[in-house]
Amino acid sequence: MLSKVKHIHKLTNIRRERVLPTEGHVIVRRMQKVTPTDVIVVAPSNPKYILLEIAHGLNVTPARADDLLQRRAGDELAKGDIIAGPVGLFQRVIRAPHSGLVRIAGEGKVLFEISSPLFELHAGMEGTITNIIPERGAIIETRGALIQGVWGNGNITYGVIQPISNNLNQELLAEQINIGFRGAILAAGYCGNPNVLEIAATIPIKGLVLGSISSDVLPTAKSMNYPILVIDGFGTKPMNTAAEEILVANRDRNVALNARVYDPFSGKYPEIIISQPNQPEPNLPIESEPLVSGKRVIIVKGSQSPQIGTIDSIHSRKKVLSSGIKARVADVTFGNEKRATIPLSNVEILME
Amino acid sequence: MDTTTVSAKSLITVDIGNTITRALFFDVVSGRYRFLASASAPTTAAAPLFDVTEGVWRAIEELQRITSRTFYTEKEGMIIPSTQDNQGVDVMVATMSAGKPISVVTVGLLDNVSLLNARHLAQTTYSEVIANISLNDRLTSTERINLLFEKRPDLIIITGGTDKGASKSLLSILESIGLSSFLLDDSLRPHILYTGNEELQEEVKKGLAKISKLHIAPNIQPVLGKENISPAQNVLNEIYKDVRKRQTGGIREVISWTEGNFTSTASALGRVIRFLSGKYEPEKGVMGVDIGSYATVLAVASSGAETLRVFPNLGVGAGSTGVLENSSLEEITRWLPFHIPEQDVRDYINNKSAYPASLPAESDQLEIEIALAKQALRIAVEKTIPSIHKRSSTHKSLMPPIEPFIGSGRILTNAPTRAQSLSILLDGLQPTGVTTLALDQNGILPGLGAASEINPLLTVQVIESNTFLNLGTIIAPYGYARPGTPILRIRVNREDGRTFTREIKYGSLTVLPIELGEKVSLHLRPLHRFDVGMGGPGKSGKVNAVGGSLGIIVDTRGRPLPFSLDPEKNWKRNDTWIKGLLKYE
Numbered sequence: 006m007l008s009k010v011k012h013i014h015k016l017t018n019i020r021r022e023r024v025l026p027t028e029g030h031v032i033v034r035r036m037q038k039v040t041p042t043d044v045i046v047v048a049p050s051n052p053k054y055i056l057l058e059i060a061h062g063l064n065v066t067p068a069r070a071d072d073l074l075q076r077r078a079g080d081e082l083a084k085g086d087i088i089a090g091p092v093g094l095f096q097r098v099i100r101a102p103h104s105g106l107v108r109i110a111g112e113g114k115v116l117f118e119i120s121s122p123l124f125e126l127h128a129g130m131e132g133t134i135t136n137i138i139p140e141r142g143a144i145i146e147t148r149g150a151l152i153q154g155v156w157g158n159g160n161i162t163y164g165v166i167q168p169i170s171n172n173l174n175q176e177l178l179a180e181q182i183n184i185g186f187r188g189a190i191l192a193a194g195y196c197g198n199p200n201v202l203e204i205a206a207t208i209p210i211k212g213l214v215l216g217s218i219s220s221d222v223l224p225t226a227k228s229m230n231y232p233i234l235v236i237d238g239f240g241t242k243p244m245n246t247a248a249e250e251i252l253v254a255n256r257d258r259n260v261a262l263n264a265r266v267y268d269p270f271s272g273k274y275p276e277i278i279i280s281q282p283n284q285p286e287p288n289l290p291i292e293s294e295p296l297v298s299g300k301r302v303i304i305v306k307g308s309q310s311p312q313i314g315t316i317d318s319i320h321s322r323k324k325v326l327s328s329g330i331k332a333r334v335a336d337v338t339f340g341n342e343k344r345a346t347i348p349l350s351n352v353e354i355l356m357e
Numbered sequence: 358m359d360t361t362t363v364s365a366k367s368l369i370t371v372d373i374g375n376t377i378t379r380a381l382f383f384d385v386v387s388g389r390y391r392f393l394a395s396a397s398a399p400t401t402a403a404a405p406l407f408d409v410t411e412g413v414w415r416a417i418e419e420l421q422r423i424t425s426r427t428f429y430t431e432k433e434g435m436i437i438p439s440t441q442d443n444q445g446v447d448v449m450v451a452t453m454s455a456g457k458p459i460s461v462v463t464v465g466l467l468d469n470v471s472l473l474n475a476r477h478l479a480q481t482t483y484s485e486v487i488a489n490i491s492l493n494d495r496l497t498s499t500e501r502i503n504l505l506f507e508k509r510p511d512l513i514i515i516t517g518g519t520d521k522g523a524s525k526s527l528l529s530i531l532e533s534i535g536l537s538s539f540l541l542d543d544s545l546r547p548h549i550l551y552t553g554n555e556e557l558q559e560e561v562k563k564g565l566a567k568i569s570k571l572h573i574a575p576n577i578q579p580v581l582g583k584e585n586i587s588p589a590q591n592v593l594n595e596i597y598k599d600v601r602k603r604q605t606g607g608i609r610e611v612i613s614w615t616e617g618n619f620t621s622t623a624s625a626l627g628r629v630i631r632f633l634s635g636k637y638e639p640e641k642g643v644m645g646v647d648i649g650s651y652a653t654v655l656a657v658a659s660s661g662a663e664t665l666r667v668f669p670n671l672g673v674g675a676g677s678t679g680v681l682e683n684s685s686l687e688e689i690t691r692w693l694p695f696h697i698p699e700q701d702v703r704d705y706i707n708n709k710s711a712y713p714a715s716l717p718a719e720s721d722q723l724e725i726e727i728a729l730a731k732q733a734l735r736i737a738v739e740k741t742i743p744s745i746h747k748r749s750s751t752h753k754s755l756m757p758p759i760e761p762f763i764g765s766g767r768i769l770t771n772a773p774t775r776a777q778s779l780s781i782l783l784d785g786l787q788p789t790g791v792t793t794l795a796l797d798q799n800g801i802l803p804g805l806g807a808a809s810e811i812n813p814l815l816t817v818q819v820i821e822s823n824t825f826l827n828l829g830t831i832i833a834p835y836g837y838a839r840p841g842t843p844i845l846r847i848r849v850n851r852e853d854g855r856t857f858t859r860e861i862k863y864g865s866l867t868v869l870p871i872e873l874g875e876k877v878s879l880h881l882r883p884l885h886r887f888d889v890g891m892g893g894p895g896k897s898g899k900v901n902a903v904g905g906s907l908g909i910i911v912d913t914r915g916r917p918l919p920f921s922l923d924p925e926k927n928w929k930r931n932d933t934w935i936k937g938l939l940k941y942e
Binding site: 053054238240270271308 | 375399402403404405407456457497498499502503506507509533536539540542545675700701703704706707708711712713714715716717718719720722723771772773774
């Protein structure tokens with residue numbers, strides 16, 4: 006059975022595409038080294054259009070209005086430049102309402118694009134540009150640690166990671182958040198109180214990484230303007246030990262925190278990247294593998310989640326679970342030598 | 358009709374769902390088509406593979422293992438048609454529900470007429486309406502252009518104007534659509550489906566054909582008050598296929614294996630339900646229900662007319678948070694048979710959405726999923742009921758008389774007990790009168806729908822082979838009484854001449870222990886002007902019925918099912934009802 010993979014690597018090769026959905030101007034070159042704040046591509050941010058009714062404005066027929074047009078599609082105009090006219094006793098004219106570009110002109114109308122400030126797409130991670138995607142963006146590659154999350158509030162940042170303690174198995178409490186964490190990305194076990202997130206915003210912290218989050222806290226988490234990334238799921242459970250180990254070992258290092266909203270259709274997860282370019286080059290991570298004995302897995306559901314264990318054996322026949330459902334199961338041994346029988350659907354292969 | 362070996366064509370149907378890809382094999386046995394085997398594998402449409410073919414191969418590989426027949430080899434790929442040594446398969450068809458819903462902007466003249474038609478059309482496939490444009494919205498041309506440019510829909514559905522009706526107003530909106538399409542790159546330009554006033558078709562072609570992917574379908578509302586969705590629905594299905602080809606890896610290969618016999622799962626479900634409606638009592642109607650991981654689909658056919666509704670983000674897996682967004686938590690927990698802390702229910706739903714393929718290992722987890730399924734179905738039913746009522750109906754908020762109801766989806770087929778499957782359908786659908794609840798236990802409905810176009814005989818013969826499990830005959834009178842008041846007398850006449858009588862009180866769920874497949878004659882005598890579907894309130898009558906796997910169930914709990922303000926009472930009552938059904942499992 007092919008299993009989903011959860012990526013929690015101490016060292017791997019990371020390749021990410023950073024692209025705009027629309028045309029833009031790529032300003033990086035191949036093999037250029039970038040930092041998370043470097044701009045990769047610029048494009049007009051959400052351009053606005055105005056349909057100018059030239060014929061109506063000049064009080065002439067559309068055909069006559071076309072004769073009176075002084076501009077053509079593609080012309081760039083400053084605010085107040087004449088687009089059409091003059092006509093009539095009072096030499097009536099139509100002027101550009103803003104600076105911008107004529108996109109279409111004819112049949113008595115002009116579709117005008119208002120100049121808008123440029124949107125800048127940042128690299129979002131440290132690395133090397135290995136490929137340019139013309140007019141859209143670039144591929145960035147780096148090597149380092151990678152932790153894949155399951156939920157993000159849509160924000161992105163770059164900063165120093167500071168685990169709240171060496172054991173990320175406890176609830177993040179308001180009294181633990183002090184001025185010493187100002188500007189840092191905090192890592193903690195779980196959050197069950199929305200006030201804690203609000204207090205963190207007042208410090209302010211730069212970002213927050215949690216093992217799990219109580220569903221009651223989600224509305225507040227969504228409204229925070231700093232990134233919040235959840236690694237394992239929802240509830241009040243400690244962070245999985247593989248992610249905990251990486252975050253604690255990288256205390257005070259810079260991390261790229263991309264708390265994007267998980268999109269099940271594109272398969273893009275929120276993630277943390279800790280670039281370590283001086284490490285020996287590892288392979289690219291494998292994206293899909295069959296579940297077999299000996300595989301390290303993370304439990305994603307039920308009372309054992311998010312424990313990490315190793316598959317001892319996969320039962321050849323379906324087993325009746327406590328719920329009464331029949332399912333393929335595996336015997337999994339955890340780090341503490343405890344053993345449990347887990348449905349195959351409730352594990353993901355851990356790529357470390 | 359027998360099927361000769363010469364004319365027989367074996368068939369594989371593949372259904373690519375958001376979580377599971379299922380492959381089914383049909384062939385001729387003893388002169389008749391039969392469903393022979395089913396296999397499944399995880400769907401690989403999303404990360405990390407982004408290619409559906411891997412999931413399809415693995416499902417077919419499993420099918421090969423089960424049937425000991427080779428359908429493909431590394432060297433030859435799919436073996437189509439079958440060879441003389443009985444390898445391969447003659448025909449392959451595929452259906453698909455996986456993938457992001459198509460984003461749709463609906464455009465019409467008036468909100469409550471043409472936009473409603475457009476929304477109904479959009480709901481016949483996996484789509485999400487992201488904006489509406491009409492004369493009521495008071496937007497200027499500039500605002501409309503900016504709206505369409507920002508939203509960048511996959512599809513714009515334009516309706517409006519009866520034939521020979523208003524045209525000028527619609528033309529002004531068309532100009533905004535044309536200009537916004539012009540502003541986009543070729544690859545981002547939306548499909549445009551025009552299904553409005555037929556007199557404007559030439560104008561529409563002139564204005565939009567060069568700058569968009571324009572499709573024209575007959576007017577969805579040729580005369581005021583008469584909705585004619587079917588022709589446009591077929592065109593929409595073609596657009597769905599085209600969008601999927603562009604968005605999902607491997608679809609082109611699947612289309613080539615199936616020689617184009619590829620459709621949306623919802624459309625195939627609609628087709629087979631229409632087919633079944635012709636087979637049963639066409640007047641009464643048939644309903645098919647698919648409760649999926651991401652979407653819930655309802656298809657109703659009666660007297661040749663079909664109503665198909667797809668509700669994306671309303672399911673028991675990836676769509677479970679959609680159930681939470683569409684209802685309060687209390688509306689979900691009211692279906693539980695015991696108390697589970699609200700916090701745990703919310704966390705479970707969010708985790709299920711994050712890990713949709715995961716299974717409920719513990720019984721409380723299963724109960725949450727059953728509650729989710731009931732609520733998802735309830736939401737879908739309440740939104741669909743107004744469209745399926747005949748104009749003369751007096752109880753427009755209740756389910757009209759339909760028989761049978763056929764349920765599919767993993768939550769129903771994987772439920773540990775048939776009582777749980779039945780309770781999901783009974784509570785979610787809340788049927789009235791006398792009807793049958795059946796289970797598509799092998800998930801063959803969409804495959805049969807897709808096959809019905811190219812091999813209708815196969816569809817007929819497989820349906821006749823008792824492929825659906827009869828869960829039970831339901832008798833559900835409606836009316837008003839105090840709980841405990843006798844409201845129905847039933848006399849059951851068995852074929853061997855034995856009879857027995859029951860007096861049923863209001864507010865109960867009673868099982869009449871009739872064996873699976875046993876035919877009986879029922880005399881129903883409602884009291885206190887209750888309506889049991891015999892022609893009006895208080896009317897008695899005789900009806901023939903067949904025992905299902907849970908016998909015959911008399912549901913006098915009320916329509917719509919009432920709930921107490923005290924959640925404890927609801928949980929206790931649900932527990933009593935499910936235990937009552939389980940006794941007859």
